[in-house]
Amino acid sequence: CLTTNGTPEIVADILNIHANSCTQVGNFQLSETDTEVWYGQPRMPDPLAWLNKPGAKPTDPALGLTAYDWGTIDIQNTGQVPADPIPAGYYSGGMTFKGGTVENPIRLAGGIYILDGAGLQVLANSYVIVDPAGGDADGDEIGEAFFYIAGTNWQADDTSCYISGNAVIRTDPLSEGLYAGLTFAQDDQNLNDALIMGTGDTLIEGTLYFPQERPASEQSGGNGDGFALRLGGTGLGYGNQIIASSIYLFGTGDKIINYDGRNPSPISKSWLVE
DSSP: OOOSSSOOEEOOSEEEOSSSSGGGTOSOEEOSSOOEEEOSOOOOOOTTGGGOOOSOOOOOGGGTOOSOBOOEEEEOSGGGOOSSOBOOEEETTEEEEOOOOSSSOEEEOOEEEEEOTTEEEEOTTOEEEEOOTTSOTTSSOOOBEEEEEOOSOTTTOOOEEEEOTTOEEEOBOOSSSTTTTEEEEEOTTOOOOEEEEEOTTOEEOSEEEEOOOOOGGGOOTTTOTTOSEEEEESOOEEOSEEEESOEEEOSSSOOBOOOOSSSOOOOOOOOOOO
8 A cells, every 4th residue: 555645545444465564564544433443454365367369369259249340339439339239259459438428328238248459449438328229318217338358468459448638438247147347357367447427427247357467567556557447537436346456546526336245355353162
């Protein structure tokens, strides 16, 4: 935990720390609410390691993935917003959005999106929404989608997950199937940083999974370069769970993770019994 400006406050019921003291962790403070802090906890194995599928174009019909390549989606202004929802599937060039409004959003059909190329780029002032199955995206219901950021080499591949602070993407995770509960995931062989900037309109559900690891020498305490996931902006909701090899927090406001009990972390406790 490295800080150059102010002191971050952690608000949690339970905090498991691998180090043996706070001085080994960094500069942070706990909230005034009751927090159980457990030091010397074992490192937690990656509960989603089975998910890593580097490199190959998806072809598994059982997962709803076909070998068809939808190519590239690149929407650069609101006037280009397509009338029909953008279908799920494999996009070798990735998806870039810079457009859409509350009244006329960029609509996705929902399902599983495997993204190479540019990955997922939701740029400033964009409004993207996943259509509910058989429903109306203009209403309160939101559809389900899973975005898998592919790619294999950060030096030769710009594939990444980037959501700007002025952008809005509204999606729920898949409720069933192999990827149930997951919203964003990045291949562990793709070493690019992921950046999610939140605002008061940000409300992402599901698990965010960024297992990629860069050497410690590549990590910067200044702007977060080299960290697996950078969370910034002014708030608000960043999923129900974050699993990442490293996280860099910046900006202001509350970064809220509405944890719902999935993939729990074991706690080593001592008990007095007779």
